[in-house]
Amino acid sequence: GESVIVEKELTRNHTEDMIVQFGGELTVNGKEIRIQGGQEFTGQEITVPGDISSAAFWLVAGLVVPNSKIVLENVGINETRTGILDVIKAMGGQMTLSDIDEIAKSATITVETSELKATEIA
Structure with a gap:
């Protein structure tokens, strides 16, 4: 038969992607999965990429510690999990994504010391 899952809130879609x-x-369809x-x-x-939540600490360190450059390889960039990358961009952080793997939804993320500006996040 058919299974129908209705989420209270939108959540990570890793399972759906892997299926x-x-x-x-x-x-x-929105919060409903069939x-x-x-x-x-x-x-x-x-390939199981590294967790972007754990990578966030290193990304921020690379942005604020003087004369820093941090390269994190094979980090998950699933669109439901990349809020930290949006914040870094909004704050003017120097960041590049390379070696993007569309199937694994991963990339190499490089950050460098940056003059960050205040931003508002929701």
């Missing part, structure tokens, strides 16, 4: 990556089908039972999935090798 699709493994050949499954589901539909997402998936048909009995699907077969295709196993494959995956």
Whole structure:
């Protein structure tokens, strides 16, 4: 049968992304997720990126410690988790993303000491 999940609030979508990556089908409509039972999935090798929440401490350190440059490889940049990157941009932080992997949703993030400006976050 069909399973229907209704979230109270939008949450991380890692599971939904992996179901699709493994050949499954589901539909997402806002806070509602629908998936048909009995699907077969295709196993494959995956890369599990580093957690951006943990990386945030190092990113901020690289921005505020004089003469710093920090390079963090294979950090998850799933669009539901990248609020820290938006804040760094809004504050004028020197940051680049490279080696972007669209499937794993990861990247190398480089930050350098920056003159940061105040910003408002919600």
